[in-house]
Amino acid sequence: MPFQDRHLCPWLNGDYLAILTGPVLRVATEPRKLHYRPMTRRVVISGAGPISALGVGIDDTWSAMCEGRSGLKPLTCFDPGAFPCHVGGEVDPETFKVRNVVPKSYRKAVKVMCRDVELAVGAAVAAIHDAGLKTPGVDNEDGHVINPDRMGCQIGSGLIAADVQELTDAFVTSLGDDEEVDLGKWGVTGMENLTPLWLLKYLPNMLACHVTIVHDCQGPSNTITCSESSSALSLGESMRVIERGAADACLTGGAESKLNPLSYYRQTCAGRLADSSGLEVNDVVRPFSTEANGTALGEGGGLLVLEAKDNCDARGGRARAELLGYAATQSCDHDGMSATAEDIAAAIHNALRSADLDHESIDAIVPFGCGIPSVDAAEADAIETVFGERATSIPQVLTVPYTGNCNAGNGAIQVSIACRCLETQSLPARLNTGTIDRNLQVGPAEARDAQLSNILVLSVSQGGQNTAVILGKVS
């Protein structure tokens, strides 16, 4: 077990494994070495697996963005006629089928995966491949590259909407005289029309549950549910898990699909959806433009392999970027829903401080840039506050016009793209249209080469959670 030696919790090694595999009752033998070792471990991203309307995996995602090909299309998975926004970012059902990416032995479980889980499971396989790791999920023969108990999993997920058709099919078996569900009938027979595992399809932590089973990740596992900041908050938590020595690597990121009637309704009620009537598909999401009137939704997200640099180096892995800084803040305006520039700026300042960098060192920004005017304005104000005059010249990379707002998964797409920018020393194209009245680099642009040492990635959530992540080029 070569990786045993590299465990940073020395008291949890061979003896500890013996406890887990040994007889129920054991007699205490020699005392083990017990002490806490505070540590600062450098953390890198060694694999990226985005999934969205642009495709599965970083290569397809990146080339679409370099060619300026948006994944937004008129929605086909359901008719959104009653809602203001009729376009969305759907993952192509022909190219992505979850049963094709899970091990044969796990295909039965596909039946209890809702869409969000499918996306996470697909992203995890892409990330593991990209990182050059082996797990029972991607290679049944060769076993693990990282010990299962040293592999954690933190996944951002959303409020998952149960399928309305599935529930309605059950409701109609229990109608009362008034053509509504009679709870008396529902309790006796109606509920039996739901599969016994129905509830487990829709629990937010089932993304991490399935991913940990498929890839045998037995380290700390968590599910972060903070809307659009979920992915970045998960990344921050994975970083802490690795820093404190509780794991050597983590699958982290998030995935969500709001492409269903209930989620569309909720987003409509929250006033977040764009009105797409009379617009070309590519004109629906126009971050930072004066004509912007909301966002479009996408399904997707991504998982990243976050890894201790020492571990990545030792196994001969390839670091795509180093995680240099991270911070989170909360906007708590009176109405509780508004993004506040001051708190977004505080997140950026704190992230810079944690990276021990000043704003001059940031060469590009991947803002959330979702097209909701109040959110964009707060983000733009924050960028201007922190970067001053540089705000006008620093290039911005926008993802939402390509994928739609993937909510809990969105941050993982942003981070994946930032990693590829650093790796290739180039910037993808920008699609943004409309009148930009801010002096920010957010208008249409071709893909181009660029010298990039550090990139800032921002998230701003419905609910007020803001994050700032700083990624650095691997030297």
Next chain:
Amino acid sequence: MSSERRRIVITGIGWVTPMGHDIESVWQRLLNGETDITPIERFDARTFPTTFASQVRNYDWTKFVKDPSLHGQPGIHTQFALGAARQAWDMSGLGTVAGLDPHRIGIYLGAGEGVLDFQSYQKTCLASREDDGHTINTVNWGEAAAKFLDGVGEVEQEPNMPASHISRELGIRGPVYNCLTACAASTQAIGEAASMMRRGDADVMVSGGTHTMLHVLGVTGFNRLTAMSTRNDDPATASRPFSKNRDGFVMGEGSGIIIMETLDHATARGANVLGEVTGYGSSADAYRITDIHPEGRGPAVAMLEALADAGLDPAKRRDDGKPPVQYISSHGTSTNENDHIETLAAKKVFGEMAYDIPMTSIKSMMGHLICAAGAVEFITCLLMLRDQVIPPTINLDEPDPDLDLDYVPNVKRETAMDTCLSNSFGFGGQNNTLVVSRI
């Protein structure tokens, strides 16, 4: 970063539970072995496989907040959290401290999702069927939703809403997280919040959890999983962890919130310290979506990691002859599987010494507060350390012959203790353990 590890203490606690809405009265009821499990009042569950639950009653959240209009119409899970957070915040005394930096105060909750309004939802679905009587027309559905489903209520179901409302109530602007790992959520939240402060990300954290699944689809879901007790003829005795004839958990609801600070921060302002989080361990079963690993692999790892984090050797008695922890707050759900495997895991971790460590489940009295369970149990650990007394596991008249640890059956016990361990294990395989010590 300092090489000295920051110590994290608790300076405020609060809860809203089925047994009451303030710390001391509920604590007394737990010591007395009382329970409040009764037929479901929130909807007509008379024909359901399970007809009873442990319910929060006569609770008015507006009495706890400084200005209810600040919060609009919060969901019921948020209402619970606001009441618990206000109690904890007031106890901590932080509200009267001048010059607090709001960006150095964070929140880490393990809050569940909000409640779907079943009546309006089924109306919406049924009104939007095609002529075949069952196929949903989604355009009709959207139009029906606008008529029947309250917009604010829908937005308030997002799981980050309780944390957002607490930030609004207390003016918090530091890092804010919500995790949702089923029954393990609030234990995990407390552990991760402590980890954030150790790292220096905040000086003060509001943590804990809130949840209710006491609604038609929640009860339906657990009934379909056959995870809940169906002892409808005698609800008060339905939650019977570790007993021979246990038949599932009893659904509860509520919130438990704690205020944590770095010891330096608490000492500098002369705060009253209730206890210290000395260890945290977390693991994933990575086994099956429905079952715990039969050898208790995940729970054992969580306990071992927490003990190691606290610098405790599970195999070694202390110089005074006592086990390294003197009490275990078990997950103890009263399901056949959990209680069996948790007992097995405790034996794996502590060996023969497990027999000397009292291990109880307050779920026998309180029911299972799902996401909020861990926080409420953690708070009872603090009260046990304060008063040196362990509340009983009630309804334990006929022990399961395979389960032979010291579950403190039916009657409270006074005992000297300074270190407790608190377990929570979630559907989906997340296992979390905290070690809490007297300071």
